[in-house]
Each structure stands twice: as C-alpha cells, then as structure tokens.
Amino acid sequence: MTYEQATWRKWLYALYVYILIIGSVFVPHRWIGVKDFVQANALHSYEPVGWALGYLFGDLPKFRLEVVSRNLEWWICLPSRPDIDELSSLDSGWVQHLRHTVIGDANTRLLLSAYCLAVITIGLIVVLRLSPVYEVDTRRKVFHFMMVAMFAPSIYVDPTFVGLALSIVLAIFLLLDLLRASQLPPLSKPLATFLAPYVDGRDLRGPVVISHIFLLIGCAIPLWLSLGSLPRSGTGYLEGWEVPTREVSMVAGVICVGLGDAAASLIGRRHGHRKWLWGGGKSLEGSVAFALAVFLGLLAAHAWLRIGGWPSSTELDSLGTTASKAGFCASMASLTEAVLTGGNDNVVVPVVLWTCAKSMAI
Structure with missing residues (x-):
C-alpha cells in the first residue's frame, strides 16, 4: 500500500467514525x-x-x-414568567431574588457560561505565557485554579446547571481523547500538540491522557452526589431541575482538587523535606498545605452560603463549630491523600471529603 493509499484509507475510516458518532x-x-x-x-x-x-x-x-x-x-x-409576589415571599436570599426576578433563570445560565468562558480564556493565556519558563507541574496547577474560579462561586447559584455542564464537558473530553488516541484526522494532531506540554508520567502509562479527565471527575462527583441526595423541585419542562436547598458538600470536589491538591503539590515539591513513614513520596509539609487549603476552602464555602442567603439543607452552625468540623474534614482528606499512593487521588479524595462534609453537616 502506498503512502497516498494509506492516507486515503485513514481519512475514510475517520469519516466513518465521525458519522457513527453523530448518528x-x-x-x-x-x-x-x-x-x-x-x-x-x-x-x-x-x-x-x-x-x-x-x-x-x-x-x-x-x-x-x-x-x-x-x-x-x-x-x-x-x-x-415568574410570579413576583410569590417569589418575593420566599426566603431564598438575595442571589436567588436576582436570579428569579431581575435577571431570569435562563439569562443567569448565559451569564454563568460567559463567566466560565472568560475564566478559561484568561487561564489559557496565563498557561501559554508560563510554558517556556515553568515546569510542567506548575503549569498544570493553573488548570486547578481555573476550576476553583469557575465553579466555587457558581455552584450555589445554579447547581443543576453546573452539574449538567460538567456531565457534557466530561463526555466531550472523553470523546476527544478517544479521537486523539486513535490518531484520527483532523483532530488528533492538534489535540496531541496542545496536551503535550502538560503530560506527566501517569499519562504516559497508557494511550489515554487521564489527568484532565480525572480533574473534571474529581470536581463533579461531589456535586452529583449532593444533587442525588437533595430534594428536587421545578414545574413544567424544568420539573426536577431545581434544588431548593444548598450544602457545603456540593463544592467539596472543587475545594479538594482545585485548592488542596494544588497546594500539596506546589508546597510539597519545593519544601517537602519530611516524608511519611510508609513511603510513596508524599511529604508532611505537603499534607499540611493540603489540609490548610481545604480548611480555608470549606470556611469560604460556608461563608458564601451565608452571604448568598440560600436555604441550607442543614442548620448553619456558629463559626467556631463550623471551623472545628472543617478542620476535621480537612484532616481526614489530607490523611487520605497522603496514604493513597497507588490510586488517583483526584477521584478518591474528593469522595472522602464529600462524605466527611455531608456526615458532619457543615
């Protein structure tokens, strides 16, 4: 088979795969x-x-x-059209009042989408500027902070919309990486070129680049679990697509992956001199940084829940009680991250943090 024949066959196979996907x-x-x-x-x-x-x-x-x-x-x-009198009588907080009566639910989703696109654009600009200077791990952590900037403020605003968006983006990521691994033109080469500067040793163990996929899964699983455990509302075509209450455990994945993992990696790699006894490369300094970042993230999520005025699924505690609960949850998540040396901590640790935050009713 000549080179031209092989190229034609490859393009025909790619066309066949694309038709199957669309169909x-x-x-x-x-x-x-x-x-x-x-x-x-x-x-x-x-x-x-x-x-x-x-x-x-x-x-x-x-x-x-x-x-x-x-x-x-x-x-x-x-x-x-919303019933203004009915909505104004509900004790749902000023953010919900703006969403329902001033901006509109659908317009709020458009604003959230535009906000996320702006964060992604700024993050990509920062990453491209850092690429020639900083190591791979530092560049990868920019994506972690992007997840925090996008989802930490927006999950409480419309949890079901964010959960739906994460599901769709995850499906797209899996499909694109399948096309990249299959070397199907014309998408495989641009995708491989874009991902190459951010690939580490774990991604080279198989044909699929798992880091960005597990980052997304780690942020999404706690939100999906919370949505599955909370009562739903909504009428008409939005029946079941509204969540009347909020809880801190919704953002456990974003806090864990976006703040805790990034802090542990950045501090541990540079200042981690004391290693855990069981090996695995994890340091005490990195674990302390992880726990502190998660602790502060949980307190910030609790403060945003109070400031926004959303009804909570649990009774809101005092600051001292909340701080003690957040400290316990952060310590458990940090210990799990330190012990877990063989698995992917971007998936397991967020589930542990969600379980702790849910059971402690932060």
Missing part, C-alpha cells in the same frame, strides 16, 4: 440513540434540542418573540 447522538433509535435516551429518562419526553434552547435562551425577549410568532412552542420550551 449515535442525533439519529432516533430505541437502543443506541443518545438523544432518545436523554429525552425519555431526563427530560420528561421533551425534545432535547428544543429543551436546551429554552433552557439557555428562554428569557431573551427577541428569542421568545421569534418562538411565539413562528409557533415553535411545541418544540422549544419557554420558561413561564
């Missing part, structure tokens, strides 16, 4: 159709594309006018 998502099918599965099991039989359009753009006046004038309400789900 499995959008082509209606009872068993393999992703769209049909989501429609039946998550959206109460509402069509996913129309549901998503209303979910994001339903509060824009021009969008609503176009939908109504073109008689597309059978397809695109428009949110009902």
